[in-house]
Amino acid sequence: DTAVSQTPKYLVTQMGNDKSIKCEQNLGHDTMYWYKQDSKKFLKIMFSYNNKELIINETVPNRFSPKSPDKAHLNLHINSLELGDSAVYFCASSRQPYGYTFGSGTRLTVV
Amino acid sequence: AQSVTQLDSQVPVFEEAPVELRCNYSSSVSVYLFWYVQYPNQGLQLLLKYLSGSTLVKGINGFEAEFNKSQTSFHLRKPSVHISDTAEYFCAVSLSGGSNYKLTFGKGTLLTVNP
Numbered sequence: 709d710t711a712v713s714q715t716p717k718y719l720v721t722q723m724g725n726d727k728s729i730k731c732e733q734n735l736g737h738d739t740m741y742w743y744k745q746d747s748k749k750f751l752k753i754m755f756s757y758n759n760k761e762l763i764i765n766e767t768v769p770n771r772f773s774p775k776s777p778d779k780a781h782l783n784l785h786i787n788s789l790e791l792g793d794s795a796v797y798f799c800a801s802s803r804q805p806y807g808y809t810f811g812s813g814t815r816l817t818v819v
Numbered sequence: 820a821q822s823v824t825q826l827d828s829q830v831p832v833f834e835e836a837p838v839e840l841r842c843n844y845s846s847s848v849s850v851y852l853f854w855y856v857q858y859p860n861q862g863l864q865l866l867l868k869y870l871s872g873s874t875l876v877k878g879i880n881g882f883e884a885e886f887n888k889s890q891t892s893f894h895l896r897k898p899s900v901h902i903s904d905t906a907e908y909f910c911a912v913s914l915s916g917g918s919n920y921k922l923t924f925g926k927g928t929l930l931t932v933n934p
Contacts, residue, residue: 741920749907749927750926750927751924753922764921798862802920806868807851810863810864811862812861813861
């Protein structure tokens with residue numbers, strides 16, 4: 709059983725479209741995250757939810773909106789996609805302080 | 820705020836040679852330290868972590884790291900590498916205690932093991 713699963717794995721879309729990425733964890737962790745990995749492999753946190761409450765919201769355009777319907781799910785919706793949004797987006801979950809468990813990533817390509 | 824510096828962006832080595840990947844961190848408070856590995860087109864996998872106690876930490880796949888508080892370092896080592904160790908390695912830090920669960924990553928070190 710996959711611990712942290714993301715869908716879709718690949719997403720190719722045109723500029724201006726709206727898209728969503730879904731994430732689910734079956735580890736019973738309280739905290740979930742979205743990270744963005746750019747073309748140089750740099751990982752930067754975007755959002756974090758703890759028990760459905762937003763606790764970290766880094767400097768991210770408000771075109772990005774996370775939603776956590778329950779503590780096992782954290783989705784990411786992106787409006788009006790831009791070329792610069794192309795990246796790999798990773799979902800992760802954790803039970804502090806034991807480190808994160810990452811999903812396998814969603815490669816988003818905006819054309 | 821905490822930060823992480825990985826001193827080498829690329830480290831090429833020959834198979835069966837030892838390797839050290841360097842990591843330094845900056846923080847005004849106590850931290851937890853982690854090393855993750857990312858194989859091509861995959862997610863990140865936890866190699867090892869330092870939370871407290873013994874400063875020498877052993878992880879998976881024969882890797883180990885040593886926490887040095889005075890030098891604010893957490894270098895990763897393996898005595899003999901394999902071709903399959905070729906991957907991107909990330910050092911990461913989070914603040915110990917409190918409700919800030921943010922993990923801050925270094926920029927990564929690409930380890931390439933050549934035959």
